[in-house]
Amino acid sequence: MDRLVKADVKEVELVFKRGQRNTTTFRLTNLMHTMSVAVSLTTKNPSFFSFNKPFSIIPPLSSSSYTLLLSPPSDQPPLTNPPDAITVKTIMLPLGTAHHDDLSRLFSKPGPHLFKDATLPISFVGPHVIEHLVSSHTQIAEIDLFLNKAISGCPVNQLTGLLKSAVVSGKAKLVGTLIDHGGDVNDKDSKGRSLISLAVQAGHLEVLNVLISSGCEIDNSVDHVLHHAAAINRVDLMEVLFRACKNVDLNSVDFCDRTPIHIAASYGYTDVIRFCLSVGGNPEVLDVNRCTPLHLAAQEGHLDAAECLLEASSFVKYALNKQGKTAFALAVENGHSNLYDLLQLGDALNRAARIDNVNGIKSCLAEGGNVNGKDQNGWTPLHRAAFKGRIESVKALLNHGAKANLVDDNGYTPLHCAVEAGHVQVALLLIAHGAKANERSLKGVVPLKSDCFKNPPPLVQPLCCEKERA
Structure with missing residues (x-):
C-alpha cells in the first residue's frame, strides 16, 4: 500500500x-x-x-x-x-x-x-502578502514564485489598489503580473492622475514601458508627465513619453502656466532644456507671473541653463515679468553675479566700447562684466573698440585684462578689425600689447605685414563691417 x-x-x-x-x-x-x-x-x-x-x-x-x-x-x-x-x-x-x-x-x-x-x-x-512583496527587497525570481500564489486570494479591486503601490516601488515584473491578473491599468489616483504619472514621478523607466505597452493612457489636463520628468532631470523618460504618447505636448502648461522648460530652468537642468528645444519647445512662454524660463534660471543663478535659453531666443533677455523685472534684475536681486555679464553687462560693455565711454567700461567691469565676453558673433569689447578706432577704450580694456589675440566666429582678431578700418594707432597699440601681426583667421585672413599700416588692405571677407552695421 x-x-x-x-x-x-x-x-x-x-x-x-x-x-x-x-x-x-x-x-x-x-x-x-x-x-x-x-x-x-x-x-x-x-x-x-x-x-x-x-x-x-x-x-x-x-x-x-x-x-x-x-x-x-x-x-x-x-x-x-x-x-x-x-x-x-x-x-x-x-x-x-x-x-x-x-x-x-x-x-x-x-x-x-x-x-x-x-x-x-x-x-x-x-x-x-503582495504588499510585503512590493515593499521588500525580495529577489525578482522569488517574487514570481510567491506572487502567483498570493494573487489567488485577491479580488480584482484589491489587485488594482496594489498595482499603484507596485508602480511607485519600481517593480516592473510585479506591475506586469498584477495587470495580467486583472489590475486596472487605467485606474486613477485620488487626484485623477494616471499610473504613468506615478511611474514618471518616481523615475521608473522600466515600469513606464510596461504601462505604455499595457495600454495605460494619460489625460493632459491632470497628467503633467513631461513636467514630472523635467523636475527630476530625466531626458530618457521624456524621450519615451514623447515617442509613445501621441498627445503629450512640450508646450503644455501646469497649474502655474509653466512648461517643462520652465521647470528645467528653475532647477538648472540644461540637458532637459536642450531636449525640449530640439523637439519644438518654446523658450518664450510666460507663466502665471509672466516669467519666462530665463527669469527662473536667473533667479536661481543657473548660468549654463541661462546660456542655453539665450541661444534659443534673444527676446527673453528683455522680457519683463509681472513686477516689470528682467532676468538680469532677478539675478541682481538674488546676488547671482555670475549671470550679470551674460544677461546685461556684456551688452552695456560692448556699447561703452563702441562709443568710447571709458567710464562706462570701467563701471561695467567693476560690476562684474566679462572683459573678454563674446557677443552672438564672437566679438569681444576689444574687437568693437578696435574696429571703431576708440583708442582710449582699447587702452582701458587692455589694462583690465582684455586678450589681444581672441578671434571671433570668422577668425578675426581685434588687430584685423583695426587694420581693416584703417586705425593705425590702435593697431600699433594692440601689437605693443602682444597682438600677433601674422595671426591667421579661421577663414583664411591674409597675414598682416608692416606695410599694411600705410594702406590698410581689406580682409578676405569684410564681415567686421557687416557685423557693425547689423
Whole structure:
C-alpha cells in the first residue's frame, strides 16, 4: 500500500493578515477499510507553525479536520524558498487507540511501520502578502514564485489598489503580473492622475514601458508627465513619453502656466532644456507671473541653463515679468553675479566700447562684466573698440585684462578689425600689447605685414563691417 490517508488539497493556502491570528483548515481521510490510522503533522519551521492536533487517530474510512496556525502574529509572512510544507506521516493502529506519548514514540522511530503519506506545500495568499512583496527587497525570481500564489486570494479591486503601490516601488515584473491578473491599468489616483504619472514621478523607466505597452493612457489636463520628468532631470523618460504618447505636448502648461522648460530652468537642468528645444519647445512662454524660463534660471543663478535659453531666443533677455523685472534684475536681486555679464553687462560693455565711454567700461567691469565676453558673433569689447578706432577704450580694456589675440566666429582678431578700418594707432597699440601681426583667421585672413599700416588692405571677407552695421 502506497499510503494510508488522503488529503483533500494538494497545497494548503493560508490567507495572511498582518498582525492577526492566521489559520487555515484542511482534511485527511483514512483509506483503510478495517483499521484505524495514527497521523503525525510536522513542518520544517515549527517556530512559525503549529497544529491543533499534531498527533491524531482517524477511524477506518473516516475523515478528520486539521487547523494550521501561524504563530505568533506577524507583520510579514515568513516566506521561504522553497516554501515550507506540511509533512503527513501515518502508522496503522490495529487496536484503534493509543496515548499521546505512545504515538510520539512510535513516530520518532524509523522503520517499515512508518508511512510518509503526503507533503503539502504551504502558500501565503492575500493582499497583505503582495504588499510585503512590493515593499521588500525580495529577489525578482522569488517574487514570481510567491506572487502567483498570493494573487489567488485577491479580488480584482484589491489587485488594482496594489498595482499603484507596485508602480511607485519600481517593480516592473510585479506591475506586469498584477495587470495580467486583472489590475486596472487605467485606474486613477485620488487626484485623477494616471499610473504613468506615478511611474514618471518616481523615475521608473522600466515600469513606464510596461504601462505604455499595457495600454495605460494619460489625460493632459491632470497628467503633467513631461513636467514630472523635467523636475527630476530625466531626458530618457521624456524621450519615451514623447515617442509613445501621441498627445503629450512640450508646450503644455501646469497649474502655474509653466512648461517643462520652465521647470528645467528653475532647477538648472540644461540637458532637459536642450531636449525640449530640439523637439519644438518654446523658450518664450510666460507663466502665471509672466516669467519666462530665463527669469527662473536667473533667479536661481543657473548660468549654463541661462546660456542655453539665450541661444534659443534673444527676446527673453528683455522680457519683463509681472513686477516689470528682467532676468538680469532677478539675478541682481538674488546676488547671482555670475549671470550679470551674460544677461546685461556684456551688452552695456560692448556699447561703452563702441562709443568710447571709458567710464562706462570701467563701471561695467567693476560690476562684474566679462572683459573678454563674446557677443552672438564672437566679438569681444576689444574687437568693437578696435574696429571703431576708440583708442582710449582699447587702452582701458587692455589694462583690465582684455586678450589681444581672441578671434571671433570668422577668425578675426581685434588687430584685423583695426587694420581693416584703417586705425593705425590702435593697431600699433594692440601689437605693443602682444597682438600677433601674422595671426591667421579661421577663414583664411591674409597675414598682416608692416606695410599694411600705410594702406590698410581689406580682409578676405569684410564681415567686421557687416557685423557693425547689423
